[in-house]
Amino acid sequence: MIEIAVLFAISCVGLAMALNLWRLARGPTTADRILALDTMTINAIALMVLMQIQQGSAVYFEAALLLAMVGFVGTVAYCKFLLRGDIIE
Amino acid sequence: MDAGPVEILISAILVIGGFFALVGSWGLARMPSLMTRLHGPTKVTTLGVGSCLIASMIYFPAMQGTYSAHELLITLFLFLTAPITANMIAKAHLHRQGRAIDPNPMDDIAEGLPPTGVGTGWATFEGQHRDPADPPR
Numbered sequence: 001m002i003e004i005a006v007l008f009a010i011s012c013v014g015l016a017m018a019l020n021l022w023r024l025a026r027g028p029t030t031a032d033r034i035l036a037l038d039t040m041t042i043n044a045i046a047l048m049v050l051m052q053i054q055q056g057s058a059v060y061f062e063a064a065l066l067l068a069m070v071g072f073v074g075t076v077a078y079c080k081f082l083l084r085g086d087i088i089e
Numbered sequence: 090m091d092a093g094p095v096e097i098l099i100s101a102i103l104v105i106g107g108f109f110a111l112v113g114s115w116g117l118a119r120m121p122s123l124m125t126r127l128h129g130p131t132k133v134t135t136l137g138v139g140s141c142l143i144a145s146m147i148y149f150p151a152m153q154g155t156y157s158a159h160e161l162l163i164t165l166f167l168f169l170t171a172p173i174t175a176n177m178i179a180k181a182h183l184h185r186q187g188r189a190i191d192p193n194p195m196d197d198i199a200e201g202l203p204p205t206g207v208g209t210g211w212a213t214f215e216g217q218h219r220d221p222a223d224p225p226r
Binding site: 005029049052064080 | 100101114153159170181
């Protein structure tokens with residue numbers, strides 16, 4: 001039962017990532033692209049968590065945690081660059 | 090070991106999580122302007138990821154017999170950073186729209202922000218500036 005639920009959730013998250021990719025390619029503004037990239041990071045974290053439920057191993061936890069932190073820093077850096085034209089002033 | 094109810098609970102949370110993740114990204118792809126698009130990823134997708142993490146938090150102790158606090162860390166970090174990210178993206182968008190850099194015709198704010206109704210202007214544009222006729226209280 002859990003296997004089917006995990007497969008369903010993985011398909012949903014995969015479809016969500018495809019939609020994010022469409023928005024990333026389509027735009028139209030730069031802020032839209034940043035938002036799409038940030039959502040893709042969050043969906044990748046969800047995909048990693050689902051994969052380790054499917055495989056029954058806990059090897060992806062560190063990767064998911066690192067992706068959460070680096071994704072946030074990256075999004076803030078993109079926004080800062082758009083706002084100020086520079087990241088570290 | 091009869092783990093029927095736990096299995097049903099984990100499966101239900103997983104299905105809810107996948108559904109919410111899909112709905113958030115569908116909103117991102119479907120909505121007309123950035124300010125409306127912000128709603129999907131920042132709220133719905135965060136809830137979807139939170140559901141997946143809760144499912145993992147129940148699954149590993151109940152099915153595998155292993156405990157870890159990583160899910161709590163990821164949940165805490167995601168729930169802390171999602172509003173900050175949304176605020177930064179909205180701010181960058183407002184400033185670029187204000188200077189008419191790559192304007193989106195579907196956006197309501199393309200012709201300027203509405204008046205605030207108080208002495209000061211919008212905080213993101215006039216941070217510390219105050220009207221001299223309206224001294225700080």
